[in-house]
Ligand SMILES: NC(=O)C1=CN([C@@H]2O[C@H](COP(=O)(O)OP(=O)(O)OC[C@H]3O[C@@H](n4cnc5c(N)ncnc54)[C@H](O)[C@@H]3O)[C@@H](O)[C@H]2O)C=CC1
């Protein structure tokens with residue numbers, strides 16, 4: 001079997017390494033020719049996953065045509081804001097009957113579309129029955145080091161989810177299928193915004209009680225939005241809800257939590273992002289969350305405060321006071 005991964009950053013490379021267990025060849029596309037060369041000759045992605053061996057079955061290239069030729073499964077692993085552009089460039093090379101699995105965790109700022117909606121928007125209809133999404137607690141570094149990782153693969157088409165599940169099944173990578181494409185994607189995208197909030201609380205030195213409250217009430221707001229958009233509430237207590245939320249709000253490897261910690265310490269967003277090579281999707285998703293909350297009339301108080309701190313220069317301490325002194329409520333509404 002041959003598979004393709006579009007996006008040779010940390011997660012794309014890690015997933016290519018997983019696919020290489022069951023696939024004889026894995027094409028890995030990225031923009032950086034020097035990085036592609038290093039992956040092919042030294043079998044290491046020193047830019048994103050330094051020191052971790054990458055299977056020689058992974059063949060990196062800067063040509064979308066070469067990466068996609070003969071692929072029986074395609075993973076789309078560029079950040080969400082780049083997905084529309086990259087998919088448009090790849091369009092004429094996309095195989096007709098291969099599952100297309102997006103792993104980007106974001107909601108497009110301009111359209112407020114999830115990644116599978118975006119794919120339906122920019123791909124001809126013949127590709128639609130092959131679209132799937134993979135999401136769940138899966139730090140790229142641990143995945144690439146073959147540490148046990150479990151995720152969800154969702155598709156409206158059961159057979160497509162099962163095809164992806166089989167291709168990715170290894171001794172250290174396990175997935176569960178789902179048909180709740182909506183719940184899985186809102187869980188994956190919104191947990192990044194809540195992780196920024198958890199990081200802010202940690203940066204302010206607010207302790208474990210605050211972090212647990214952010215995780216729990218963050219899950220309540222993610223669930224509220226996902227359900228309003230048609231998701232199943234049970235999905236949000238699964239891998240792409242609670243699972244990824246706990247990982248990202250507590251894990252040292254999280255880039256979103258890192259952004260939050262720096263904001264909590266009083267640094268400004270532009271400066272924090274300027275020091276980072278890798279994407280922190282929650283920064284852009286905070287914007288989409290704010291717009292979605294207004295558009296569909298669902299309260300997202302933690303996401304709103306993250307937006308105000310990151311984009312409007314609001315003091316993190318003032319945001320905490322505002323959250324703590326909101327109108328008293330029942331927990332279950
Ligand atoms: N790193 C992780 O642990 C995980 C990441 N994800 C998701 O996977 C997606 C990709 O994330 P990472 O690989 O971690 O990001 P990264 O920052 O490590 O790499 C991003 C890659 O995309 C490329 N890229 C950026 N803008 C581009 C553009 N306009 N056109 C073409 N290529 C572009 C970069 O050159 C780089 O190769 C994100 O949505 C992220 O939330 C999901 C699960 C785990």
Ligand SMILES: O=C(CO)COP(=O)(O)O
Nearest residue numbers: 136137138139254255256
């Ligand atoms: O999505 C992730 C783990 O599942 C990665 O989280 P960060 O983008 O915050 O590093």
